Amino acid sequence: MIVLGYNGFTRGAELFGRLFGATGVGRNLLVGHDAAAALTIDGKLVAAVEEERLSRVKKTSDFPANAIEWCLEFAGVGLDQVDLFAFPWRFSPAVAEEMIARICDSDLPVAEKFDALRRTGEVYTDMLSREAVYSDFVQRTGHRLDPNKLALVPHHLAHLMCGAYLAGRKDAAFLVSDGRAETLSSVMGELRDGVVHLFDESTVDMANSLGVAYGRITRYLGFVPNNDEYKVMGLAAYGPPPQHNPLLEQVVHLHEDGSYTLAIPPDPESYYPLFDALFGGDSEKREEFDFRVRVAGWAQHMVEAVTAHQMRTLTAASGQDTLLFEGGLALNCVANTKMLERSSFTGMEVSFGASDPGVAIGAAVYTSGLRNRPAEAVTTPYLGPSYDERHIREALAQYADRVAWQEQPDTASVADWTAELLAEKNVVGWFQGRSEFGPRALGNRSILANPAFPDIKDVINLRVKHREPFRPFAPVVLASEAPRVFEMGKKSTSPYMTFVFPVREEYRERIPGACHVDGTARIQTVDEQQNPALAGLLRAFTARTEVPCLLNTSFNVAGEPIVCSPQDALECFLATEIDYLVIDRFVVTKRNR
Structure with a gap:
């Protein structure tokens, strides 16, 4: 069975802006934000990507046309081959009745009640109802969908199914x-x-x-x-x-x-x-x-x-x-x-996928009948686009007047070369394999640096990310080394930066750039199975420096989505004071460096 899950509304930003006065990015942050698509085939999650990575509109709530197109193209599947389309919102008539009742039972003056009913009615009719969701899909894809193939999944159930499937519980x-x-x-x-x-x-x-x-x-x-x-x-x-x-x-x-x-x-x-x-x-x-x-x-x-x-x-x-x-x-x-x-x-x-990107996965999982991850399935966040050597060379050629590059013979050489760069106070853009899904950069579209330098956080915040100086950065560490450096408590691993741990006293002076002001760190653990390229880099870096982790932050600047393509990476590299860019086997420098 092939199931496509997706989240996003074409008219969401426009309606919330016009009817409720939402402005700027806030127009995308009410319902349908973090638009995304995910594809399951015969019980396996094969592809997932957020719309913002492709459209380059941060936190977009738009219908995920680009994300749907990429997932299907990646799997070699046409829209007519998809068995079910799963949408992670179910605004049923019963829900609509409850929305109406809440307005009528409120303490608002009568005139304000009528105004609230008018606005809510327009949002429901033009965006939230089953008919509106169906019409949105048909208009944006051009595919005359069999109405029986559209499954509406309650939002919280989609959240739960994402977590249950990925945990394998x-x-x-x-x-x-x-x-x-x-x-x-x-x-x-x-x-x-x-x-x-x-x-x-x-x-x-x-x-x-x-x-x-x-x-x-x-x-x-x-x-x-x-x-x-x-x-x-x-x-x-x-x-x-x-x-x-x-x-x-x-x-x-x-x-x-x-x-x-x-x-x-x-x-x-x-x-x-x-x-x-x-x-x-x-x-x-x-x-x-x-x-x-x-x-x-x-x-x-x-x-x-x-x-x-x-x-x-x-x-x-x-x-x-x-x-x-x-x-x-x-x-x-x-x-x-x-x-x-x-x-x-x-x-x-x-x-x-704990936040709203994950509901596209959860809706697909629930609709396909996958309550738990199959035993043989490998849980991985690396579900998005990757780019072969031809695409990378083409992108480098487009910027050849502004960048130079050296090609390394293999992944071991890339790790050794990058580790040598990171041993100094260099900031490195790291671009490898398939892009990660969700709000965290998990080592395939990351900015890396050496946490042994006390001021490295300020360097990245001010020179690279262009964001507030109080913002901390997360260390990435080999799973086998994490308990030696951090007080892990009940956790043995933390692969998705979703927990915070105290840095052990003896390491706080060795990795000051990775310590938040309260002596904690939001860590990411990796191993050879989950991310062999990043694990290899950590081993090479630690062998060279005796520093047990690297700083890892998302490869973007404030207000921009995490980079997805080589072109995105090169644009961000050239617009910031990132010192080096490593794309696959290519180590890139700026010609005016």
């Missing part, structure tokens, strides 16, 4: 928490023998979304909600743990069944004054670093306290040993580690 407890699904923002339960058991009493509706609350504080601090929450998480580490938290005292209400309510009004005109009163802020204070750190600490503490509350209920209701955590909140790697270490779970899995 038959039985596990689960928590899915994000900004919003159709009407809910968080669900929990357990997966037994491929059957989902939802703990209905613990569900949280989208009006009380923890992800949205964190996003509103993100906006309050001057960042982009549903996009820059990781900046708030990073800022929180610059201050001590809060002794008291006004959010927990006045905004968050925890309930015995594991659910919660959050008393935050929906519009900035209302929640800015609320936050100013809670935090002692104003328009000037919001620009002060110390104030931002304090507020970020409260926001992070709120997430940790609420998820701990959910964990207590989940562990009491489920006898499973392992937790699957998916959804946008699962990218909060600081909270993830605390959730695991403070719970009775012996293991916890967060997939590389």
Whole structure:
């Protein structure tokens, strides 16, 4: 069976911009963001790519026409050969009735209720309904799809199925928490023998979304909600743990069944004054670093306290040993580690597709009947485009007036040459094999550097990434070496940068560039099976320098998607102060270097 999963709406950005005043990147961040496509064939996930990597529009919510075309072309499959098309949103008539009822039962004045009904009706009719989803697919692909081949999968179920498939788990407890699904923002339960058991009493509706609350504080601090929450998480580490938290005292209400309510009004005109009163802020204070750190600490503490509350209920209701955590909140790697270490779970899995890129995978997995990953399937995030030597040579030739290159005879020579470059204070663009799926650069489209230099973080933030100087970088380390360098707790590996670990005291002075201000690091572990090229480079680098890891950050600049093609890599290389670019076997330098 061939199943294509996809996420994205053609009219999403336009409708949310016109009807709800969303501007800039915010137009893409409400429903359908992180548009992507994924293809499963006979029980195996064979291809997946985010639309932004191909369209070069960051966080796009557009219909993923390019991603669909690439997945099918990669597999040699035509649209007419696909058995089912899976879409990770199910706005059924029953869901529409609930949306209407919520507006009618609200405290809005009558005129505002009519306005909300009008806007919601237009979004439902033109974008969310089954008829709109079907019409969007036909118009954008030109393929007259049999309506019976279109499967609409509930959003949180798609999240769960992505995590379950990639973890290969038959039985596990689960928590899915994000900004919003159709009407809910968080669900929990357990997966037994491929059957989902939802703990209905613990569900949280989208009006009380923890992800949205964190996003509103993100906006309050001057960042982009549903996009820059990781900046708030990073800022929180610059201050001590809060002794008291006004959010927990006045905004968050925890309930015995594991659910919660959050008393935050929906519009900035209302929640800015609320936050100013809670935090002692104003328009000037919001620009002060110390104030931002304090507020970020409260926001992070709120997430940790609420998820701990959910964990207590989940562990009491489920006898499973392992937790699957998916959804946008699962990218909060600081909270993830605390959730695991403070719970009775012996293991916890967060997939590389935990946020909304993964729902394309999850929808395909669910629709194809794959509740668990086949035993012989290898879990890999490297599911996107790769480029052969012909494509690379053609790209280099296009920039021959600006770059020069040396070709290495084999992968061992590439590793040795790159390790020699990284032994010095050089920043290297590293481009190998198939692009990784999800929001993290996992070693195939990465910028690498030597963490032994104390100021290397500042060099990359200012000269290369063009982003805030407080932002940390993640170390990549061989899985066999990780426990020697980091305090891993219950984890033995962390291949997707979804957990944070303390750096062992004896290594903090040896890899200062990899240590966050609080002495922790969001690590990526690799081995020869998962990524032989990166593992070979780490072995060569460590043998040369005795430094056990490398800094790994995404190959892009602020506001741009991670590079996908050789042309993307060359453009980024030439527009920044990256010192060297390694594409496959080619070591590239700038002619004006």
